[in-house]
Amino acid sequence: MDIFKYMNKxxxxxxxxxxxxxxxxxxxxxxxDTTLGPGCGGTRMWDYAxxxxxxxxxxxxxxxxTYKSAAAGLALGGGKGVIWADPHSSNREVLxxxxxxHIDSLNGRYITTTDVGTTTLDLEMIxxxxxxxxxxxxxxxxxxxxxxxxxxxxxxxxxxxxxxxxGSDSLQGRVVAMQGFGxxxxxxxxxLLREGAxxxxxxxxxxxxxxxxxxxxxxxxxxxxxxxxxxxxSPCALGGTLNAGTIPRLNCAIVxxxxxxxxxxxxxxxRLQDRGVxxxxxxxxxxxGIINVxxxxxxxxxxxxxxxxxxxxxxxxxxLLNTAQQEEITTAEAANRLAQMRISSVQALREVYRAN
Ligand code: NAD
Numbered sequence: 001m002d003i004f005k006y007m008n009k010x011x012x013x014x015x016x017x018x019x020x021x022x023x024x025x026x027x028x029x030x031x032x033d034t035t036l037g038p039g040c041g042g043t044r045m046w047d048y049a050x051x052x053x054x055x056x057x058x059x060x061x062x063x064x065x066t067y068k069s070a071a072a073g074l075a076l077g078g079g080k081g082v083i084w085a086d087p088h089s090s091n092r093e094v095l096x097x098x099x100x101x102h103i104d105s106l107n108g109r110y111i112t113t114t115d116v117g118t119t120t121l122d123l124e125m126i127x128x129x130x131x132x133x134x135x136x137x138x139x140x141x142x143x144x145x146x147x148x149x150x151x152x153x154x155x156x157x158x159x160x161x162x163x164x165x166x167g168s169d170s171l172q173g174r175v176v177a178m179q180g181f182g183x184x185x186x187x188x189x190x191x192l193l194r195e196g197a198x199x200x201x202x203x204x205x206x207x208x209x210x211x212x213x214x215x216x217x218x219x220x221x222x223x224x225x226x227x228x229x230x231x232x233x234s235p236c237a238l239g240g241t242l243n244a245g246t247i248p249r250l251n252c253a254i255v256x257x258x259x260x261x262x263x264x265x266x267x268x269x270x271r272l273q274d275r276g277v278x279x280x281x282x283x284x285x286x287x288x289g290i291i292n293v294x295x296x297x298x299x300x301x302x303x304x305x306x307x308x309x310x311x312x313x314x315x316x317x318x319x320l321l322n323t324a325q326q327e328e329i330t331t332a333e334a335a336n337r338l339a340q341m342r343i344s345s346v347q348a349l350r351e352v353y354r355a356n
Contacts, residue, residue, distance in 0.1 A: 040079055064283050154258045
């Protein structure tokens with residue numbers, strides 16, 4: 001992989017390679033665009049197959065964070081941390097503390113929180129080494145788990161898509177196939193079940209599958225999830241699961257889930273559209289978590305305010321669906337336009353200030 005070519009093409013500002021051989025730390029912190037504010041995004045801990053996979057994930061995820069915060073109207077830029085390690089490794093504390101020293105060295109240009117493989121407990125360890133961490137437990141004055149509002153946003157995004165697909169935003173009696181049943185899927189499922197939807201779920205973790213089954217979901221194999229006859233397919237695991245191989249297999253009217261970077265490539269948005277599937281751009285409907293932590297930065301966290309901002313996801317999603325239809329573009333393109341317009345208008349304003 002030509003790392004500089006990739007970063008130039010995608011507009012990344014930089015990437016910190018974090019190493020601490022004494023504890024086996026291998027991590028990357030990618031900063032994409034900090035026009036709107038410091039790069040903010042979670043830390044993922046995952047046992048990637050290769051160094052390149054880990055690096056590319058950090059780069060792709062940081063870019064998605066730029067767009068997510070921009071579209072949600074937040075004063076934050078895009079950043080993401082990736083620790084290349086088994087999430088079940090026994091030396092978690094030392095790994096996290098060593099990693100946190102690297103975050104600290106960026107002096108606030110990157111602010112972290114949770115992601116796949118990390119929890120609020122991990123953030124407490126990170127906080128021992130750096131103040132640049134949000135999503136801390138409420139007992140520590142933080143905003144608590146990001147998954148709660150992420151799940152709410154995903155659910156509301158599904159409802160907005162339902163209104164467009166079926167004329168009503170009710171999800172009662174609808175079948176939702178959930179790929180991955182971790183923190184976000186669990187929160188989303190709670191809302192769906194309350195409304196009378198039924199669930200089909202899969203996960204690579206036995207514990208997660210037991211949890212889904214305990215809530216009443218039917219369980220299928222990880223590969224079989226793409227073929228489930230459902231109303232909504234909800235990617236809630238890792239990214240890149242919507243691609244040329246999987247999209248033709250889907251039997252749903254809507255794709256709406258919490259996972260970041262669901263589309264493997266730009267063409268996949270068009271592939272979904274060509275199949276008549278309403279696609280909720282991932283970073284629009286999974287913005288609840290970043291909205292929640294943004295309310296912790298520079299102010300006393302207020303849950304009601306965070307919830308109120310998250311609830312706007314319904315209207316943003318409705319607007320995007322209308323724009324996509326009117327302009328004959330994909331919903332993913334409509335979302336990118338929304339985010340790019342905000343970044344370029346702030347950039348233009350800066351240039352005006354600089355010129356005067
Ligand atoms: P999590 O680690 O709690 O859950 C992810 C689940 O996916 C795990 O149970 C894992 O076993 C499962 N999984 C991994 N690979 C799989 C596969 N191939 N098939 C089926 N299951 C698989 O993480 P989470 O916080 O719930 O995040 C889920 C997704 O949502 C991620 O893409 C994350 O980046 C994104 N996201 C999370 C938040 C948040 O607030 N936590 C916010 C925005 C976006």
